[in-house]
Every structure is written in C-alpha cells, then in structure tokens.
Amino acid sequence: MQLGTRWAAGAEPPARLSPEFVAQIRAVEADLPPDEEGIARWTLTWLEGRPVAELDTGVIVEVDHAGRVTVRHDDEDEFG
Known part of the structure; x- marks a missing residue:
C-alpha cells in the first residue's frame, strides 16, 4: 500500500x-450533510x-x- x-x-x-x-467522489460528497463539507477529509492510498x-x-x-470504480462503506464485507 502506498500513501497518497x-x-x-x-x-x-x-x-x-x-x-x-472523481465523479464517484463528488457523488458521495453530494450526499454529505452540509456541516460535513470541508470538515470531513478524504485519505487517498494506492493498493496494487x-x-x-x-x-x-x-x-x-x-x-x-x-x-470498475465502486463505492462501499467500511463496515461492508468487501468480498461479499
């Protein structure tokens, strides 16, 4: 893994x-509550x-x- x-x-x-x-990132951000924009932070890493x-x-x-670009939540099983 490489930190971005x-x-x-x-x-x-x-x-x-x-x-x-970037389009998927923007779609996620569009669903954020207004008080999260600019406060919540993205962390980019590179895996393989x-x-x-x-x-x-x-x-x-x-x-x-x-x-394929996918969106999931960290509590979802990535293999299921």
Whole structure:
C-alpha cells in the first residue's frame, strides 16, 4: 500500500485520479450533510496500483480488480 494524500470534502481531489473516480467522489460528497463539507477529509492510498479513497465517515471509493470504480462503506464485507 502506498500513501497518497489527504484533502477536505468539497476541495479539489488529486489530479491523477480518473474522471470516473472523481465523479464517484463528488457523488458521495453530494450526499454529505452540509456541516460535513470541508470538515470531513478524504485519505487517498494506492493498493496494487489502484486508488482507494476513504472519507472520515467510512465511505470508500475504489477501483476494483476489473477496473470498475465502486463505492462501499467500511463496515461492508468487501468480498461479499
């Protein structure tokens, strides 16, 4: 795993993320309560060369083994 960066929800994500990945991040942010925007923070890591962004609220946006951008919550079984 390689650590990437952190940024506040609503701020510009790192430029090296694909447009599809950024679109999913924006969709998650659109569902945040107004008091979370700018306070909740994303943490970007790279796992096997694929981006994984986790919001402080536990929402995870990642690229799966097939190259699809997926959204899940950290309490969901990632293998189920």
